[in-house]
Amino acid sequence: MEPEKGDPNVKVGIREVADGFRAVGAMPGDTVIYHGSLSSMGQVEGGPTAVIDGALAAVDPGGTVAMPTLWFNGKEPLQKPEDFDVKTSPSYVGALSEGFRQDPRSVRSHHFSHAISAIGARATELTAGHDRCKPLHTPWSEMAFSDDSPWGRLYEWNSLYCFIGVTMRVCTMKHYCEARIVAECLTQAAPERRDALSARLVHYGAPGLWPFYNSEATGELFAQRGLVKTGRIGSATIRGIRTRTLVEETFALLRNAPQDWLPKPFLDWRAECLGA
Numbered sequence: 001m002e003p004e005k006g007d008p009n010v011k012v013g014i015r016e017v018a019d020g021f022r023a024v025g026a027m028p029g030d031t032v033i034y035h036g037s038l039s040s041m042g043q044v045e046g047g048p049t050a051v052i053d054g055a056l057a058a059v060d061p062g063g064t065v066a067m068p069t070l071w072f073n074g075k076e077p078l079q080k081p082e083d084f085d086v087k088t089s090p091s092y093v094g095a096l097s098e099g100f101r102q103d104p105r106s107v108r109s110h111h112f113s114h115a116i117s118a119i120g121a122r123a124t125e126l127t128a129g130h131d132r133c134k135p136l137h138t139p140w141s142e143m144a145f146s147d148d149s150p151w152g153r154l155y156e157w158n159s160l161y162c163f164i165g166v167t168m169r170v171c172t173m174k175h176y177c178e179a180r181i182v183a184e185c186l187t188q189a190a191p192e193r194r195d196a197l198s199a200r201l202v203h204y205g206a207p208g209l210w211p212f213y214n215s216e217a218t219g220e221l222f223a224q225r226g227l228v229k230t231g232r233i234g235s236a237t238i239r240g241i242r243t244r245t246l247v248e249e250t251f252a253l254l255r256n257a258p259q260d261w262l263p264k265p266f267l268d269w270r271a272e273c274l275g276a
Contacts, residue, residue: 003037004165010042012234017054023231024240026058031159033066038095040165042234048099064120068172069101072113084112109150113140116150138179139202145176158244165236168219177250178211185273209269213261
């Protein structure tokens with residue numbers, strides 16, 4: 001996905017960033033997670049640090065800001081989870097994310113594929129225990145998107161999820177939704193069949209079934225329904241949606257009209273789970 005093309009003649013500072021986050025719903029004491037393209041905003045004076053400081057200003061006092069700082073890039077040969085270093089392994093998802101990871105104020109969760117870094121009042125609480133969560137199957141590990149992972153906490157806290165100069169195609173939270181849908185299907189399957197059904201799912205380094213869906217399309221639908229707020233930071237569009245709204249509306253789509261969103265092989269697997 002190509003981010004919005006920024007206007008280098010537009011100058012952006014901390015105040016403009018804070019105003020943009022407030023326009024999409026950021027409040028004092030909030031927890032905000034964001035994806036973004038630095039260049040889409042124009043000329044950001046202070047770079048990634050200014051974006052962090054603007055986001056913090058929008059949630060001050062008592063707020064927390066976070067970004068995905070993903071080391072795993074999905075390219076062959078696949079990275080070895082044991083090679084991940086929470087302190088030094090870089091984030092591959094852009095200058096904003098890598099700048100956030102390197103900020104001396106940031107705390108990073110310990111997960112090789114879907115780490116989150118956070119700064120602020122609840123940063124340590126948000127990022128804790130990512131390497132020892134309760135199991136929930138995903139293509140990456142049993143802990144990447146567990147209910148007690150940072151991603152589960154973002155849902156529980158009804159955090160504000162923002163996208164700067166990018167669409168919801170990059171929405172990492174989609175994998176939390178996918179994992180919950182898989183778990184729901186397995187729960188409804190006959191107990192004696194669950195192991196065999198689980199074995200057919202994608203596993204790290206091994207192909208299989210998974211309910212991948214088009215989060216850009218769901219994001220457009222949510223915007224049409226008035227669930228997404230928009231604003232501007234320099235030349236970039238900023239979009240914001242609450243995590244509970246995002247997750248619960250996604251669940252409704254995938255449960256009520258799975259044929260419109262999920263791949264046919266997964267639909268067949270789902271039907272087996274449900275005994276259809």
